[in-house]
Amino acid sequence: MILTGKKGVIFGASNKYSIAWGIAKQLHLHGAEFILSVENEKSINKLKKLMEEHSIKTDICICDVTDETSISNLKNAVASKFEKIDFVVHSIAYAPPESLQNSLINTKWEHFAQTLHISTYSLINIIREFKDILSENSSIITLSFLGSNRIVPGYDIMGIAKAALESSVKYLSHNLSSSNTRVNALSPSPINTVSARGVKNLKEMMHKVSDLSLLKDEINIDTVGTNAVYLLSDLSKGVTGQIIFVDSGYHNLGVL
Numbered sequence: 001m002i003l004t005g006k007k008g009v010i011f012g013a014s015n016k017y018s019i020a021w022g023i024a025k026q027l028h029l030h031g032a033e034f035i036l037s038v039e040n041e042k043s044i045n046k047l048k049k050l051m052e053e054h055s056i057k058t059d060i061c062i063c064d065v066t067d068e069t070s071i072s073n074l075k076n077a078v079a080s081k082f083e084k085i086d087f088v089v090h091s092i093a094y095a096p097p098e099s100l101q102n103s104l105i106n107t108k109w110e111h112f113a114q115t116l117h118i119s120t121y122s123l124i125n126i127i128r129e130f131k132d133i134l135s136e137n138s139s140i141i142t143l144s145f146l147g148s149n150r151i152v153p154g155y156d157i158m159g160i161a162k163a164a165l166e167s168s169v170k171y172l173s174h175n176l177s178s179s180n181t182r183v184n185a186l187s188p189s190p191i192n193t194v195s196a197r198g199v200k201n202l203k204e205m206m207h208k209v210s211d212l213s214l215l216k217d218e219i220n221i222d223t224v225g226t227n228a229v230y231l232l233s234d235l236s237k238g239v240t241g242q243i244i245f246v247d248s249g250y251h252n253l254g255v256l
């Protein structure tokens with residue numbers, strides 16, 4: 001129960017496949033209290049059922065991260081429940097399907113802007129809004145992917161968003177260092193989630209990565225969750241501005 005006494009917000013759980021749901025389950029098992037922030041009404045019923053199955057009792061709030069008022073309303077709801085929080089999990093990404101089907105060179109500005117707004121700027125925006133209710137020594141995590149700095153065919157526009165997200169992690173870790181707030185990213189192998197299904201050849205990619213990876217296993221949302229437990233706990237004190245791969249060593253391989 002290394003997270004006992006820690007309180008926070010988890011963004012991005014929509015259904016049982018969501019990485020944020022895998023994180024929520026593990027944080028609960030380790031004693032954390034949290035509010036789940038979801039994009040829309042649709043996710044609420046799905047999550048309520050899952051929460052019942054796992055005996056998780058928590059509030060669910062709706063927050064569309066493209067809407068400033070929605071973020072500030074959520075912050076007020078979090079502040080009135082917890083006063084101060086110790087962690088934020090940002091597990092959000094979106095690219096219009098058309099832009100994921102096209103190569104980067106054909107990406108329209110409005111699709112580029114929307115992808116970066118939701119997948120990257122939302123982290124900055126959320127942290128700015130929540131800054132005054134973060135306790136000293138708090139920890140923030142986001143989710144990235146290897147396509148941020150390697151060519152992963154089909155990931156195109158999202159690769160740009162993840163490159164900017166990873167850079168944001170580093171600058172935010174500097175911006176927040178005076179309050180000892182740590183900012184890190186987990187970068188897992190491909191996992192079969194609703195968002196990931198928008199990337200061409202997802203299943204093929206998953207098999208390839210697990211076959212080639214050093215530890216030869218497929219990463220699932222629970223494994224990402226246990227790594228989140230570490231990063232959000234005091235066990236990871238001193239770790240900030242890092243992109244931590246949860247990919248069984250795959251990212252270290254050269255072209256074989």
Ligand SMILES: NC(=O)c1ccc[n+]([C@@H]2O[C@H](COP(=O)([O-])OP(=O)(O)OC[C@H]3O[C@@H](n4cnc5c(N)ncnc54)[C@H](O)[C@@H]3O)[C@@H](O)[C@H]2O)c1
Pocket residue numbers: 011012013014015017018019020038039040063064065066090091092093094118143144145187188189190191192193194195196
């Ligand atoms: N699945 C993978 O293979 C994989 C690998 C590495 C990193 N990631 C990253 O993990 C994170 C979570 O993705 P996932 O795979 O669990 O898929 P998911 O579809 O379960 O989660 C994406 C979440 O983003 C939310 N979202 C989108 N637009 C939003 C908005 N305007 N306001 C609020 N929320 C919004 C969705 O509601 C959803 O809950 C993403 O950042 C993704 O890029 C996924």
